[in-house]
Amino acid sequence: MAANGASFPRRSFLAAEHYGSAAVAVRERAVYAPRFWHPVAPLSSLPEGSVLTLELLDLLLLLSHPPGGPPRAFLNRCPHRGVALLPPAAGAQPCRRLVCPYHGWTYDLDGRLRAAAREPEFFDPFVRSDWPLTGLACAVRASMLWVAIGPDPLPLEQQLDLVVQELGPELERPRVLLASLERDLACNWKIAHDNTLDDYHVAIAHPTTLHRQQGPVRHYRHRFAAHTNLLATPVAAPGHGGPAAAADFLTFGAPPWIHLLAWPDGRLALISFPPRDPGRCRMQVWLLGDPSQQHRGQEWIEELGAFLEEDRALVESAQRGYASGLKPGPAHRLEGRILHQQALYARIMGLEEPPRSDSA
C-alpha cells in the first residue's frame, strides 16, 4: 500500500466557488454524473416479477425484474405523453404488466408496449414496437443495482477499480439488505463526499464512534488507484493489538459520490450522496450482508447512523463556511483521499487550472 505521503495530482482543496453555484451543479449533471454508475437499490429488494420506482437526480426511474431475466432500468415515463407509470418512490411490488394511468398504454417488464387503447384510430399507422419504455443501462455488482444515466459511462469495474482488486470474488458473494438509512443534508454533495474521505477528522470528531472502529491513526494505511481510494484499518481482535491485514476494516471512496465500507465478517455498507440542489444532498446508506446477519442489521445501522449524525453537524456547518467566501486552508496528508477524488472531479469537469487555495 502507498504510504500517506503518496504524491497527489492536487495538493490543495478545490475552491469554495465550486460548492454552491447553480452553474456548477448544472455542469455536474451534464458532464460528471453521466460518466459514472449510480447505486440505486439492493438486488434483494427487487425479486423476479416485481417493479419498484425511485428518483435519481432529476430523473424518475422504474426498475423491473422480468421473470427469468436480468433486472432492467427505465425512465418512469410513458412515451405517449410523459406521465409516470407508477408513483415515484413506490416500494417493490409484484407486477406482470405496467398500465399507464393516463391513456392506458400497457407495457411488459421488458419495457415493450403490449397494447394501446383504440389502436386503429391513430392518425398514422401505429406500430407498437416503435414505442418501448426508454431504457437505461443497469448492472448488478456487490448485490446492488447500479444505473448509468449517460450513453458512455466508465466501465463499472474501472469506477470501482480498487474495490474490485481488494475484495476480489468476495465482492460478488450474494448479500441481502440488512438495513438502510436515508437523510437529507443541508450541504453540497462535495462537502459530504469530502467529509467521508477525510481521515484527518475521525479521531477528533468521532472519538467514541467511528474512531473506535478504525483504531489508532498510526495503523492507517492508504491506497490509491485511478478512480477509487482506500483507507485500511486493522480490526482489533481479542488479544491482538497490532495490525492484522487479513482482518482489516476497509473504507473505499469512489466517484461520483460513493463510499463502500467492508468488514472482515463479510458485511458491506454503501453510502451515496446524490445532489438535490447546490446546497443540499441526500445521504443514502445500504447495509448488506449474509441472511444469517439479519438479526443484527438494526444494531449495525444505528452504529453507522451515530457517526453519520456527528458528521451531519460538521458538513452543514462547513457548507455555511464555504458559502461565506472561505478560502480553504492547507491540506493535511490525512486528507489525501479528498485530494485524490477532487483531482478526478477537476479532470472530468474540465477545470483547466484547478482553483487552488491561497495557502497552496
Ligand code: FES
Ligand atoms: S401518457 Fe401514457 S398512455 Fe398517454
Ligand SMILES: [Fe+2]
Ligand atoms: Fe466523519
